[in-house]
Amino acid sequence: MDLAGQLTSYLYQYFDNATFLILAALGLILIYGMMGVINMAHGELMMIGAYVATYSYHAGLPIPLAVLCAGIAAGLAGIVMELLIVRHFYNQLLSSLVVTWGLSLVLSQGALLILGPSTLNMPTPLGSFSVGGFSFGVYRMAMTVVAVLLMAGIWILLRWTRFGNQAQATIENPRMAAALGIDTRWIYTTTFAIGAALGGVAGGMLAMTTAVSPFFGQGYTAVAFITVVLGGGANALVGLAVAAGYLSGVQTLLSVMVNQYLGYVSLFAAAFVALLVMPSGISDFLERRRSRKVQR
Amino acid sequence: MQASTLERVVPGVVADVILDVRNVTKHYGGIRALDGLSLQVVRSEIHCVLGPNGAGKSTFFKMLMGTERPTSGSIHYDGRDVTRLQAFERARLGLSVKFQNLRTFGDLTVFQNLFIPLRRTCGPSEIPDRVSEILRQVRLPGVENRLVRHLSHGQQQWLAIAMSVASRPRLLLLDEPTAGLSAEETERTAEIIHEVNSEGMTVVVIEHDMGFIRSLKARTSVLHYGRLFAQGSFDEIAANEHVRQIYLGTE
Amino acid sequence: MEPPQSRIIAALNGPQTLGNSAFFWIFAILVLIVAIFFPFYASRFQVITASNLAISSLLALSLCLIWGYCGILSLGQASFYCVGGYAFGVVGINLIESAGNTNLALIAGIVAPVLLAAVLGWLMFYRRLKGVYVAILMLIVSLLLGLFMRQTADPSYAIGKAALGGMNGLRPESAGDPGIPNITLGFGEAVAVFDGRSAGFYWLVLAILVLVFLGLRWLVNSTYGYILIACREDSERTETFGYDIRLVQLSVFCLSAAIAGLAGTLYTAWGTYIHPDGFSVAPNILVVIWVAVGGRKDLASVIVSTVALGWLSLELSRYGEVSLLVLGLILIFAMMVARDGIVSALGEQIGRLVAARGSRREIVACFKGGRR
Numbered sequence: 001m002d003l004a005g006q007l008t009s010y011l012y013q014y015f016d017n018a019t020f021l022i023l024a025a026l027g028l029i030l031i032y033g034m035m036g037v038i039n040m041a042h043g044e045l046m047m048i049g050a051y052v053a054t055y056s057y058h059a060g061l062p063i064p065l066a067v068l069c070a071g072i073a074a075g076l077a078g079i080v081m082e083l084l085i086v087r088h089f090y091n092q093l094l095s096s097l098v099v100t101w102g103l104s105l106v107l108s109q110g111a112l113l114i115l116g117p118s119t120l121n122m123p124t125p126l127g128s129f130s131v132g133g134f135s136f137g138v139y140r141m142a143m144t145v146v147a148v149l150l151m152a153g154i155w156i157l158l159r160w161t162r163f164g165n166q167a168q169a170t171i172e173n174p175r176m177a178a179a180l181g182i183d184t185r186w187i188y189t190t191t192f193a194i195g196a197a198l199g200g201v202a203g204g205m206l207a208m209t210t211a212v213s214p215f216f217g218q219g220y221t222a223v224a225f226i227t228v229v230l231g232g233g234a235n236a237l238v239g240l241a242v243a244a245g246y247l248s249g250v251q252t253l254l255s256v257m258v259n260q261y262l263g264y265v266s267l268f269a270a271a272f273v274a275l276l277v278m279p280s281g282i283s284d285f286l287e288r289r290r291s292r293k294v295q296r
Numbered sequence: 297m298q299a300s301t302l303e304r305v306v307p308g309v310v311a312d313v314i315l316d317v318r319n320v321t322k323h324y325g326g327i328r329a330l331d332g333l334s335l336q337v338v339r340s341e342i343h344c345v346l347g348p349n350g351a352g353k354s355t356f357f358k359m360l361m362g363t364e365r366p367t368s369g370s371i372h373y374d375g376r377d378v379t380r381l382q383a384f385e386r387a388r389l390g391l392s393v394k395f396q397n398l399r400t401f402g403d404l405t406v407f408q409n410l411f412i413p414l415r416r417t418c419g420p421s422e423i424p425d426r427v428s429e430i431l432r433q434v435r436l437p438g439v440e441n442r443l444v445r446h447l448s449h450g451q452q453q454w455l456a457i458a459m460s461v462a463s464r465p466r467l468l469l470l471d472e473p474t475a476g477l478s479a480e481e482t483e484r485t486a487e488i489i490h491e492v493n494s495e496g497m498t499v500v501v502i503e504h505d506m507g508f509i510r511s512l513k514a515r516t517s518v519l520h521y522g523r524l525f526a527q528g529s530f531d532e533i534a535a536n537e538h539v540r541q542i543y544l545g546t547e
Numbered sequence: 548m549e550p551p552q553s554r555i556i557a558a559l560n561g562p563q564t565l566g567n568s569a570f571f572w573i574f575a576i577l578v579l580i581v582a583i584f585f586p587f588y589a590s591r592f593q594v595i596t597a598s599n600l601a602i603s604s605l606l607a608l609s610l611c612l613i614w615g616y617c618g619i620l621s622l623g624q625a626s627f628y629c630v631g632g633y634a635f636g637v638v639g640i641n642l643i644e645s646a647g648n649t650n651l652a653l654i655a656g657i658v659a660p661v662l663l664a665a666v667l668g669w670l671m672f673y674r675r676l677k678g679v680y681v682a683i684l685m686l687i688v689s690l691l692l693g694l695f696m697r698q699t700a701d702p703s704y705a706i707g708k709a710a711l712g713g714m715n716g717l718r719p720e721s722a723g724d725p726g727i728p729n730i731t732l733g734f735g736e737a738v739a740v741f742d743g744r745s746a747g748f749y750w751l752v753l754a755i756l757v758l759v760f761l762g763l764r765w766l767v768n769s770t771y772g773y774i775l776i777a778c779r780e781d782s783e784r785t786e787t788f789g790y791d792i793r794l795v796q797l798s799v800f801c802l803s804a805a806i807a808g809l810a811g812t813l814y815t816a817w818g819t820y821i822h823p824d825g826f827s828v829a830p831n832i833l834v835v836i837w838v839a840v841g842g843r844k845d846l847a848s849v850i851v852s853t854v855a856l857g858w859l860s861l862e863l864s865r866y867g868e869v870s871l872l873v874l875g876l877i878l879i880f881a882m883m884v885a886r887d888g889i890v891s892a893l894g895e896q897i898g899r900l901v902a903a904r905g906s907r908r909e910i911v912a913c914f915k916g917g918r919r
Contacts, residue, residue: 038679085879093679094620098839099882101622105832105875113872218828222687229680261698268687275684276674363783387789401780408562412777413788415770463788 005134010256012136017248019144023205024224025231025240026150027198032228033236034171034191036091040100041081042224043217044107045196049074049203050212051111054120063125067204074200075193082192090188104221111214119211143205150198155237157194167191226271232281239282246282247271314339314467314498315360320369322355322522329355330366331522337467342489342499344509344530347519348542353502354396356519357469360500361393362386373467388416392465396472396502398456402445406431406455409444413462426462434458434488450481454488461492468492471502479507486511506534518542559761561768563616563776565845565894570901575847582753586746594749595817600857601752602813605759607837607853608846609806615843616767617799618779620678623685624807624834626692627660629825631808632815633696634659636717636727639816640709643728648738649816653730656812657805664804665797672796686831693826716822717815727819743817752813756850759806763846775799829871836874840881842888852890 028042039045049070057066081103089096126138158164169177170187178184203217210216227247231239250270255263278285315337322330330352337343347353358364360371362383370379378386392413401409410427418426424440431437434454444452457473473489474482486508493499503509509516509530516533518526526539533539560567566575586594606628613619635656639649667688671681700713708724711717719726730741730751741748766772777785778792786792815821824830841852856874863870885892 038683085883088883094618094682095882095886097620097622097679097682098835099879101832101835102875102878102882105871106879109868109872109875112868222683222690225683226687229683261694265691265694268691272670272684272687275676275680276670279674279676279680361787363787382791383783383786384789384791387787393787395784399781399784401777401784403780404776405562408773408776411773412785412790415773416789420770459788 005130008136009134010252012140013255014248014252015144016140017251018244019140019147020206021223021227021244021248022147022151022240023143023202024220025227025244026147026154026202027195028221028224029228029231029236029240030154030198031192031195034167035188036093037086037089037096037192038093038100038225039086039195040097040221041104041107042195042199043219043221044104044111045074045077045199045217046203046206046220047108047111047212047214047217048077049200050207050216051115051120052200053204053207054122054212057122063208067201070204070207071197071201074203075197078193078196078199079189081196082189086192087185087188104217108214108218115214117214119213120207121211122208124208139208143209146205150201151237151241154198163187163190223267226268230271230274230278230282232278232285242282243271243274246274312339313337314374315500316372317356317360318370318372320356320359320366320371322352322359322364323367328522330359330369332369333519333522333524335517335524335527337498337500338515339498340493340496342493342501342512342514344512344514344516345500345502345519346504346509346516346533347525351519352522353519354471355522357393357395357471357502360386360469361391387463387465390466391469392460392463392467393469394456394460394471394473396475398452400444400452400456400459403443405441405443406436406447407440409455409459410462413459417463430458430462433461433491435484449476450478453477453481453485457485457488461497464497466496466498468497468499470499472504473501474503474505474508482508483511510534559764559768561772563767563772564764564847565842565891565898566847568898568901571898579757583750586749591744594746595744596861598743598749598752598817599814600854601749601756602810602817603837603857604756604850604853605752605810605813606807606834607841607849608759608763609803609810610834610838611841611843611846611849612763612767612806613799613803614838615845615849616772616779617775617796618678618782619796619800620682620835621685621803622682622835623687623689623831624803625830626685626689626826627664627804627807628811628814628830629689629821630660630663630692631656631811632821632825633711633717633811634808635812635815636821637706637709639728640717640719640725641707643725643731647731647735648733649728649731650734652728653732653812656815657808660804660808660811661801664801668797668800672793672800675793686828689826689831690828693823696823696826714823716820727815727821729819730813730816741816743819748817752817755809755813759809760846760850767846833874836878840877840889842885842891842894844887845891845894848888848890848894852888855890 024046027045028039031037031039031042052073053066053070056069057063061069085099085103086096089099124137124139126142128135128137130136158167166177166182167187169180169182170184174184177187227240227243230243230247247267247270251263251267253263254266274282313336317333317335320330320333321328333352333356345353345356355364359366362378362381362385366379370377372378373386373389373391376389378389381389401412407424407427410430411423414423414426427440428437431439434457436451436454436458439447439451444455447455453473453476457470460468460470470489474485477485482505489499489501489512501509501512501514512530514530516528516530517524518533518539520542525542526533526536528536556572566572585597589597606624609627610621610624613621635649635652638655639652642651643649667685671684676684696711697714699711700715702710702720704711704713705720708720709717710720717727729743730748731738732741733739739747741751767775774785774790774795777788777790778795782792782796811821837853837856838849840856841850842848856877860870860874863873881889
């Protein structure tokens with residue numbers, strides 16, 4: 001137990017917490033930022049992903065493929081949700097909140113009926129290494145890398161692809177976009193599907209670190225949402241990264257100093273305080289600071 | 297200091313300034329909607345504000361009413377710095393606004409719509425009489441129980457004006473009161489504005505319609521890129537070559 | 548001068564509520580009579596259940612007030628309910644022996660959630676937080692309170708004679724101390740005890756429900772009600788008419804917390820039981836379902852749907868754990884077909900039928916203020 005090991009352990013926990021927040025929030029941010037819908041069923045999409053990954057792993061699929069299956073399954077579920085229900089609630093924040101909350105209830109209760117209350121487990125792959133007497137899982141570090149890659153992927157998708165350009169135009173002005181010949185309905189459905197698939201991938205990956213049950217997702221939606229909101233809309237991906245960094249910093253600090261429970265509570269408390277200081281989120285706040293500096 | 301600002305308003309005459317906007321700047325992200333705007337409005341006048349799209353006119357009104365805060369600069373109303381006051385505090389000091397996009401309560405009746413502004417100044421028993429009086433003034437008699445979203449666009453415009461006039465403000469801000477109105481309706485709107493002005497209200501009007509501004513015979517300020525570009529009587533403005541280039545030239 | 552009874556009726560009627568006709572009031576009085584005589588022809592179990600449904604209706608009214616009338620959606624309304632319940636229990640356990648009544652406990656059950664609402668509301672509304680953030684923050688507050696209460700099994704979490712008890716629920720600290728008391732009103736020897744399983748308790752809850760309903764009807768049709776509706780429709784515009792909307796939102800939020808707290812107090816006394824699970828997702832979503840399915844913009848509709856859905860949940864519980872699934876489906880269905888609530892939509896239809904058959908005078912009374 002030496003100092004290097006101790007420090008590595010803090011750093012490891014910090015990145016682990018931040019990764020968790022980013023993975024949970026990634027799909028949500030796309031849907032909220034682009035369509036003005038807060039998908040309260042996001043946690044349940046993660047739950048679907050977690051089940052699919054677990055079952056396909058036990059059926060003999062290698063882990064990357066199992067995670068991919070999780071993403072596809074959640075994406076398909078997302079398409080069904082969008083076509084049947086969510087499409088009627090665009091840009092009606094409170095109504096969409098309520099209806100997707102209803103969806104989350106139906107999905108989790110449905111899973112409870114079909115799959116039963118018992119939990120499933122998947123072994124954590126990739127083994128571990130140790131520094132100064134502390135042992136660290138390689139898989140969790142791999143998750144951090146994947147989270148960063150996914151963020152980069154979304155950035156590239158929105159910034160550099162035809163779909164991204166059309167999607168940006170659709171958020172800016174849906175009517176104008178439609179007039180320019182962009183199929184905005186298709187854009188919405190696709191965006192929702194991608195957001196859902198990201199949730200599924202996140203769920204599939206997290207399934208290897210925790211037990212999977214019908215209420216797997218219930219805890220995630222609130223955490224994911226608070227990270228998204230705190231990130232703000234001006235530059236959503238940067239906001240997300242900063243928000244996750246800040247929140248996991250507070251959480252890690254208090255978990256290490258006091259206990260896990262207080263770490264979790266402090267995450268929300270920190271988010272609450274930050275939101276009161278910056279009601280429109282971190283990225284808007286940074287943007288404004290910058291413009292004030294430019295003026296001086 | 298005070299005298300010199302007044303000098304600038306109407307040279308040689310010491311005027312009574314009700315609204316003094318000093319060097320107001322507003323940024324949205326990287327965009328400067330207002331860029332050091334300074335402007336004075338004299339008590340009891342009608343004052344027109346015009347400018348091409350994106351010149352910052354509507355932002356200017358939001359700053360005045362306090363629904364948004366300027367990035368820098370100050371706003372003085374009736375000799376008092378109101379820059380940091382909330383919108384409701386400014387309303388209580390006698391400011392009132394009609395927004396560009398009407399902002400009437402569409403799912404409520406005309407009576408309910410007028411109830412909200414009226415209730416601040418009079419008791420519930422007086423309200424029915426005041427409602428019919430105001431509706432007569434804006435040429436909308438007898439529509440009390442209609443749902444607002446069932447009114448025609450012109451009727452909604454006048455209702456929106458009626459709502460902002462109802463609290464008897466001292467400074468009335470009208471953002472495009474004739475948008476979407478026919479020539480005849482526009483004429484009536486001008487009459488309404490002259491009527492409330494003759495009762496002592498100072499009126500600031502944002503407009504695009506040149507004929508309408510001419511009929512108001514008002515002092516006119518032109519905004520361009522968030523700054524005061526020109527000021528004078530309507531005829532002076534209409535004759536100004538630079539204004540023509542940026543604005544009238546497009547007509 | 549009008550006779551006083553017609554002035555009272557006039558104050559209770561208005562465009563902000565459905566059911567302003569004589570037909571509605573006669574029907575309401577008939578329902579009330581049936582409800583009053585319920586214990587004489589129903590089983591003991593049915594009366595106990597009816598008490599619970601009336602308590603749920605109170606909770607639903609509290610959300611209806613802020614969401615339907617002022618546009619503030621709270622996904623954590625059950626937190627006020629449970630905080631009220633815990634406050635009643637803690638004060639009750641401590642004072643029932645020395646005071647002989649639960650007057651103070653009852654007050655604590657209302658004041659504690661109001662204080663919580665005042666602090667949260669002040670933070671949220673005075674910072675002008677957006678509506679969705681308020682909605683979700685309230686859910687998070689509820690979940691965090693639940694998490695806190697779950698880990699209070701340790702005996703050190705005790706307030707006087709009351710141990711918070713963690714997952715066992717609130718209980719007396721030692722076996723000799725009294726448990727959560729029944730509602731006991733009065734002073735000294737002259738007290739009335741309302742056992743949660745008795746008809747007396749049912750009548751008490753029914754009376755409170757009727758009073759709260761009438762009080763809210765009066766409130767939402769008063770000037771204050773107009774301002775609430777204006778805030779719901781467009782709060783920024785309302786502010787530019789000179790109303791301090793932060794104060795309006797804060798005050799109605801506190802009032803709603805008081806009603807929810809009262810409901811929680813009655814619930815705790817009803818079952819002499821309060822548990823951390825009350826803060827979890829399920830109770831919070833249930834309140835939203837009752838209100839959304841009934842029609843958030845009308846008080847009476849919300850009571851009807853709460854009673855109907857509460858009864859349905861009980862019936863469904865015979866078939867295993869399907870009730871939440873079914874209620875979730877009903878919520879989605881309601882949001883798809885009648886955004887403003889199924890019961891409200893039906894009520895408007897009935898109102899139109901009655902108006903078509905009734906006299907012209909009634910048509911005017913029904914539609915004055917413009918409910919379609």
